[in-house]
Amino acid sequence: MTLGKVVGTVVATRKDEKLIGNRLMIVQEVDLDNELIRQYTVAVDSVGAGIGEIVLTAGGSSARYTEATKGKPVDAAIVAIVDTVEINGEIIYQK
Amino acid sequence: MTLGKVVGTVVATRKDEKLIGNRLMIVQEVDLDNELIRQYTVAVDSVGAGIGEIVLTAGGSSARYTEATKGKPVDAAIVAIVDTVEINGEIIYQK
Amino acid sequence: MTLGKVVGTVVATRKDEKLIGNRLMIVQEVDLDNELIRQYTVAVDSVGAGIGEIVLTAGGSSARYTEATKGKPVDAAIVAIVDTVEINGEIIYQK
Amino acid sequence: MTLGKVVGTVVATRKDEKLIGNRLMIVQEVDLDNELIRQYTVAVDSVGAGIGEIVLTAGGSSARYTEATKGKPVDAAIVAIVDTVEINGEIIYQK
Amino acid sequence: MTLGKVVGTVVATRKDEKLIGNRLMIVQEVDLDNELIRQYTVAVDSVGAGIGEIVLTAGGSSARYTEATKGKPVDAAIVAIVDTVEINGEIIYQK
Numbered sequence: 001m002t003l004g005k006v007v008g009t010v011v012a013t014r015k016d017e018k019l020i021g022n023r024l025m026i027v028q029e030v031d032l033d034n035e036l037i038r039q040y041t042v043a044v045d046s047v048g049a050g051i052g053e054i055v056l057t058a059g060g061s062s063a064r065y066t067e068a069t070k071g072k073p074v075d076a077a078i079v080a081i082v083d084t085v086e087i088n089g090e091i092i093y094q095k
Numbered sequence: 096m097t098l099g100k101v102v103g104t105v106v107a108t109r110k111d112e113k114l115i116g117n118r119l120m121i122v123q124e125v126d127l128d129n130e131l132i133r134q135y136t137v138a139v140d141s142v143g144a145g146i147g148e149i150v151l152t153a154g155g156s157s158a159r160y161t162e163a164t165k166g167k168p169v170d171a172a173i174v175a176i177v178d179t180v181e182i183n184g185e186i187i188y189q190k
Numbered sequence: 191m192t193l194g195k196v197v198g199t200v201v202a203t204r205k206d207e208k209l210i211g212n213r214l215m216i217v218q219e220v221d222l223d224n225e226l227i228r229q230y231t232v233a234v235d236s237v238g239a240g241i242g243e244i245v246l247t248a249g250g251s252s253a254r255y256t257e258a259t260k261g262k263p264v265d266a267a268i269v270a271i272v273d274t275v276e277i278n279g280e281i282i283y284q285k
Numbered sequence: 286m287t288l289g290k291v292v293g294t295v296v297a298t299r300k301d302e303k304l305i306g307n308r309l310m311i312v313q314e315v316d317l318d319n320e321l322i323r324q325y326t327v328a329v330d331s332v333g334a335g336i337g338e339i340v341l342t343a344g345g346s347s348a349r350y351t352e353a354t355k356g357k358p359v360d361a362a363i364v365a366i367v368d369t370v371e372i373n374g375e376i377i378y379q380k
Numbered sequence: 381m382t383l384g385k386v387v388g389t390v391v392a393t394r395k396d397e398k399l400i401g402n403r404l405m406i407v408q409e410v411d412l413d414n415e416l417i418r419q420y421t422v423a424v425d426s427v428g429a430g431i432g433e434i435v436l437t438a439g440g441s442s443a444r445y446t447e448a449t450k451g452k453p454v455d456a457a458i459v460a461i462v463d464t465v466e467i468n469g470e471i472i473y474q475k
Contacts, residue, residue, distance in 0.1 A: 001309075001327040001360055003295070007127070008182035010098070012151060014142055015175030016161050024096075024151070024175075026182060028127065032292070032313065032325055040127055042096040042151055046358075047299055051183075056297060056309070056327055058358045061156045061251070061346045061441075065358035066301050073141075073153045073160035073174045075096055079358045080300030080309075087293035087311060088336075102222070103277035105193070107246060109237055110270030111256050119191075119246070119270075121277060123222065135222055137191040137246055146278075156251045156346075156441075168236075168248045168255035168269045170191055197412070198467035200383070202436060204427055205460030206446050214381075214436070214460075216467060218412065230412055232381040232436055241468075251346070251441045263426075263438045263445035263459045265381055286404075286422040286455055288390070317387070317408065317420055331453075332394055341392060341404070341422055343453045346441045350453035351396050364453045365395030365404075372388035372406060373431075 001056045002041075003085065004029045006049050006078070010042050018072040025049060025078060027057050034085065034093045043076035044069050054093055056080040096151040097136075098180065099124045101144050101173070105137050113167040120144060120173060122152050129180065129188045138171035139164050149188055151175040191246040192231075193275065194219045196239050196268070200232050208262040215239060215268060217247050224275065224283045233266035234259050244283055246270040286341040287326075288370065289314045291334050291363070295327050303357040310334060310363060312342050319370065319378045328361035329354050339378055341365040381436045382421075383465065384409045386429050386458070390422050398452040405429060405458060407437050414465065414473045423456035424449050434473055436460040 008026035012019075028040040034054075043057050046066035055078045063069055063077040085093040103121035107114075123135040129149075136152060141161035144150050150173045158164055158172040180188040198216035202209075218230040224244075231247060236256035239245050245268045253259055253267040275283040293311035297304075313325040319339075326342060331351035334340050340363045348354055348362040370378040388406035392399075408420040414434075421437060426446035429435050435458045443449055443457040465473040 003327060008180065008187075010151065010175075010177055011179040011181075012175035012177050015151070016141060018160070019175060026127070026180070031323065032311070038126065042098060046301060056295065056300070058360045060360050062349060062358050062360040064157060064160070065303070065349070065356065069358075071160060073157050073164075073172060075153045075155050075157040077358060080295075080297035080304060082295055082297050084296040085293065085311070086296075092293075103275065103282075105246065105270075105272055106274040106276075107270035107272050110246070111236060113255070114270060121222070121275070133221065137193060159252060159255070166255060168252050168259075168267060170248045170250050170252040198465065198472075200436065200460075200462055201464040201466075202460035202462050205436070206426060208445070209460060216412070216465070228411065232383060254442060254445070261445060263442050263449075263457060265438045265440050265442040288422060316418065317406070331396060341390065341395070343455045345455050347444060347453050347455040350398070350444070350451060354453075362453060365390075365392035365399060367390055367392050369391040370388065370406070371391075377388075 001058050002029050004055060004057055006051050006053050006055055016073050032087055041076040043078050044074050045078045047078055047081055049078045049081050054082040096153050097124050099150060099152055101146050101148050101150055111168050127182055136171040138173050139169050140173045142173055142176055144173045144176050149177040151177060191248050192219050194245060194247055196241050196243050196245055206263050222277055231266040233268050234264050235268045237268055237271055239268045239271050244272040286343050287314050289340060289342055291336050291338050291340055301358050317372055326361040328363050329359050330363045332363055332366055334363045334366050339367040381438050382409050384435060384437055386431050386433050386435055396453050412467055421456040423458050424454050425458045427458055427461055429458045429461050434462040
C-alpha cells in the first residue's frame with residue numbers, strides 16, 4: 001500500500017453505473033519524510049477519509065476487496081486512515 | 096484511477112475479435128495542476144467520452160469491470176467524464 | 191494499452207510448456223510523437239503482427255484474455271495492429 | 286518480488302475491517318548493492334519480520350496469496366525474511 | 381515479459397510455506413542493447429535457469445501461471461531461457 005494525503009475530490013456525473021455513490025478522492029503520495037511527492041491517484045474512499053488526512057491506499061485488483069469497491073472498475077481504494085507513522089524509532093507523523 | 100485528457104484515437108482493423116466495437120481513445124495524463132504530462136494510455140471508452148474531455152481511467156484488471164470491457168484483453172478503460180476537480184479547496188478544473 | 195513498434199523477436203527453446211507455439215515479439219514503446227522511447231516489453235503476438243508494425247499491447251492479467259494466451263504465464267500480448275493514430279485532429283501515424 | 290528493509294510501522298485505528306489484526310510494515314527497497322533507495326511500500330507482514338530485517342515483498346494480486354492476507358484489500362505482503370543475498374558469486378548481505 | 385540476466389540468488393529460511401522448494405533468483409533487467417540496467421526483480425525459477433543466463437520473466441498475476449508458482453504469493457517467475465534476441469534484423473544476443 002502507499003502512504004498519501006487526501007488533497008482533493010473529483011466529481012463526475014457521467015460515469016460507470018457501479019461508481020454511483022462512491023466518493024472519489026485525490027490522494028497525493030508522501031515519501032518517508034512525510035513530504036508530498038508528484039505521484040497521485042484518484043481512489044474510492046472506503047473508510048470515511050477527509051481532506052488533509054494521511055491514508056493508506058491499496059492499488060490494482062486489491063482495490064476491489066473492500067465493501068465499497070467489490071466488482072467495480074476501480075484500481076485504487078483508501079483502506080485506512082493513518083494514526084501514526086514510525087520510522088527508525090521516530091514518529092514522523094501523528095494524526 | 097488517473098486523471099487524463101482525451102487527446103486522440105486509435106484505429107485498428109486487425110485486432111483481437113473481442114475488441115470489435117470498442118472505441119480506443121488516447122488519454123494523456125494530467126498532473127495536479129491539470130497540466131498534461133508525458134504518460135499516456137490507450138483506453139477503451141465505456142462512457143461516451145469525447146476529444147478534449149478530462150476523464151478518469153481505471154487500469155489493470157479493474158479495466159475489465161465495465162460493461163464495455165468484460166472478459167476482454169483490455170488494461171485501461173475510461174470509467175468517468177470529470178465535471179470538477181477540487182484540490183485544497185480550489186477548483187482546478189471545471190467542465 | 192500502450193502503443194509500440196515491433197522491433198524484434200526472442201527465441202527460447204527451454205521455456206514453460208504453455209509458451210510452446212507462441213511468437214515472442216519485442217515491442218518498443220512510442221510516445222505521442224510516434225518516437226521510440228526506452229521502454230519495451232516482450233509480448234506474445236495474438237494478431238499476426240510483423241516487424242516494423244505499430245501495435246497495441248495489453249499488459250498484466252489482461253494479456254491472458256486473448257485466444258493465444260489464455261491460462262499462460264504471459265504478462266503482455268499484442269492485441270491489435272494499428273492502422274491510424276490521430277492526435278488533436280492530426281494523423282501522426284498511418285500504416 | 287522486491288528486496289527491501291523493514292524501516293518502520295504504520296498504525297491505523299480506522300481501517301477496512303479485514304485489516305484488523307494485520308501488522309503494517311514500511312519496507313524501503315534496496316538496490317543490488319544493498320543500499321536503500323527512495324521507493325517503499327507498506328506491506329502486511331506474514332512471516333514475523335522485525336525492524337531492520339531484509340525481506341522479500343510480493344506485490345499486486347500475489348500479495349493476497351498468504352494466510353495473513355487472503356481476500357483482503359492488500360497489495361503488498363512480506364513473504365520471506367532474507368538470510369543471504371548472493372550476487373555474481375559474492376555475498377552482499379547476510380543476516 | 382522482460383528480458384533480464386540471472387545475476388544472483390536469495391536464500392530465506394523463514395518464509396511463506398508455499399515458497400518452500402522454490403529457487404529465488406535475482407534477475408537484473410537488460411535494455412535493447414543487452415546492457416544491464418538498474419531495475420531487478422527476485423523471481424521464482426520455473427525452467428532451471430542458471431547464473432549468467434538471459435531469461436524472460438513474467439510479472440504480476442501471470443507469474444502464478446507456471447507449475448512452480450500456482451497459487452503462491454509470487455509476483456515474478458522466470459518462464460524461459462533465451463537462446464536468441466534479434467532486433468532490427470541483427471542478433472544482439474545468442475546463448
